[in-house]
Amino acid sequence: MPPQLADRHTRRLRRPATERTPEFDLSYARTGPRASTPVVVIPGGPGLGSLLPYLGFRRRAAQGGLDVIMVEHRGVGFSRADLRGRDLPASAMRISDVIDDIAAVLDHEGIGQAHIVGASYGTYLASAFGARYPERVAGMLLDSALQSAESLNLERHTVRELFWRGDTATAEVVHALIDQGVDSRILLDVARAAYELGGDELLLPVLRQRANHTHTAAWSALQLYATRDRSIVRFPGFYEFDLAGVIGFRELGYGGTPDGLPLDPALTYSEIADLFPAFAGEPFDLAAETPKFTWPLVLLVGTRDLRTPPPIARAVAATARDAVLVHIENGHSALESHPLALLNAIRALVRGREHALPGAAAAINRLPRRGLAARIPELLGAATLVESTIRP
Template sequence: MKLPAMRSVDLFDRAAQDDLLQIRNDLMTVYREISAEDRRLFPLRYARAVPRRPRRARSGSGRAAADGATAGEPSVAQPQVPVLLIPDGPERASVLPYDVLRRSLAGRGLDVLMMEHRGVGLSRLDALGQDLPVQGMTLREVIGDLLAVLDHARAPRVVVYGAGYGAYLAQALAVFHPERVHSLVLDSPLTSADDELIAQQTMRAMYWDGTVPSTSTTAAVLRRLVAEGVVDGHRAGPAVLAVHEHGGRAAVRDLVDLLALGRGQLTWNSVRQVLDQGWLQSTPYVMEHDLTARIGYTELGKGRHADGGPLDPLSVAGERARSAPPFTSEVLDLHELAPAITAPTLVISGSQDLVAPPSIARAVAERIPGARLLEVNGAGHSMLDSRSQITQVAARWSACGVAHLLPEHAAALAALPATPTDQALSRGLQIALAAERYSPWRLRVESVKAKREQAQVDPRARRTRHLKVD
């Protein structure tokens, strides 16, 4: 018998979106009004991963923590409530980038929901296949989207795990609809338009003012490089931030030292060029900035505190904010509203996070009654994206009602590995620095080590642009 021909579907082609929906049984559609003023309907998508039998955990090890248990975990039944995961954003997609994570959580017995933010990916088009109008991009409508997904999924109560902007939405949901929230996990939380000011001040204290002892020497060298014209201090902030997020203080120190020796320009310029590329803000089904800019810049105030000063991490955001209507005031005052949250809350922060510094998470934990703080030593921004095994543990423990015990296991959690993507970025940065520091022979050794590490990455985590459809 002759088999039917196979055809290739380009996922970056919007016309192929319906094909993708047909071949995946985990994607659901809710028809929502664009806004209170625009009553036309558009298809809002969300993914659901139903629970499977969890793997047996080996207690007393880091692997046990990854499987949902650490040494001393209380004996608990299987989770009884679904988990709603809300990624950072508002420009970040939910469905395709976190496919592997949802399947892993389902393998640990969790029922996982993930909404595609309106204006992004599979929730970008209206019923006629046209882009949603910018006027429909508001926080009020997004919160309504979350409720519509819960209603459609018949999930009366859920654990809400939010990262960054997702944590902002999670807090709003817990304040205005407490009956729908079983518990909260706030990962690297966003709380107000002034959070960026805290991040800006923290980064400058570390790498410009030199008031942090562990980086004071790096800051002094960086100031000298700017004074000598080797580095453009007014545009250096995003590059230093990127190197810090993926390589930590050591990588920033090594890069600055190389620049002081007359090397390192290739790595420095490469980081700068990547950050300047438009595709970072316009990769279909991954990161789509254009329609959601109104939420990010007009309602959340992204880039508002960009000042054009030296080592400003907000310089790129400040430039992009000019293309959106200006920010006027907070839509929600979460600082004022947070004490009304009654759901059990776990706040997670990475000790090396310069996007949402730990001081923000500590303040959130103090504002929410009974909240517990988990600070992960050595981690950066967003466990959901950089330390997904910690996300899995936190989501499961929260669904079982024991997330308040997690801070007691902070050391075991900090020992869990970074995500394969984050490991690849970190390793790539190390190789780039090695290329300018070592001999060609040493560079070859570093490259071989990197290839071996990549070979150990779960092949399911590798993405492809093309799927075969019968």
């Protein structure tokens, strides 16, 4: 990424060469009023940028008095290349190295402890950071907790109970679409995204229109948004899965083995699996590490989350020493779809008021939704309404 595209808050930290990684500059941003214990926010992915996509998030965080640090993931955006401008190699893509990058930024900023916040894939990094650097963690917030590569069966059960086995209008239309020959992988991608973004109110009209027409604008938009194929492997500065995706496949099992049944989440990344290494095993046993966490832990749970279903967070809370579960009316990753909810939860954690969060869930749900992902249901709903008028 050209350095001139970075905003004025962007900083660079030289990372030394190792056996696996050439010397490169790691980029990060720190915004807001300085605090002795800032907040490190780790987005999802792997492959999501931390700098360009979250300018608005950091601005709102600063307005709310939060000192926020976001580190550009190695292999992405402003942290993509070595000093000669060459892409970092696949050997540099390891979770252990990513969390060492975060620790190096804290050292560079003279920070002893921080509140560690992760969303989706970022929750694995946050928990791994806690396991490796427990003395650096003042508190932790996991937004849509991903804690193990072994949650695939839970994902399967959740989506199939909702979309396939249930005696519902949704399941009826899904069966009809499968009978019509609609690709099961794409159907799951679209249905899951629509449900997470807008629930049945958005999902059902989209499915029904697809059943009646070969192509619809809403279906095509959701497919573009949700499908993981070669067309979205790289969107510079925002989503760059082509390098960082090595972590997803090698260490988190993104290339799962299909079970041969409809609506299998194991197929989500199947179109690009040949570009990445096979699963070699997880670098951390987070189920064994979580009971050792001594800090306050907040688990933000979307009631419509199908990618990291709520039982995952409940299992984490059951083993943690000091955990708070906060259920909000949302899909996957509040950082993307309901950032004001996440910011309010972060402020409660920073102020030591995290145990009041469950009682504030209704108020959090009433907060306005900001950001592009939050506007998608409104835009898709409008497209569906227009198409139903033109093509009943």
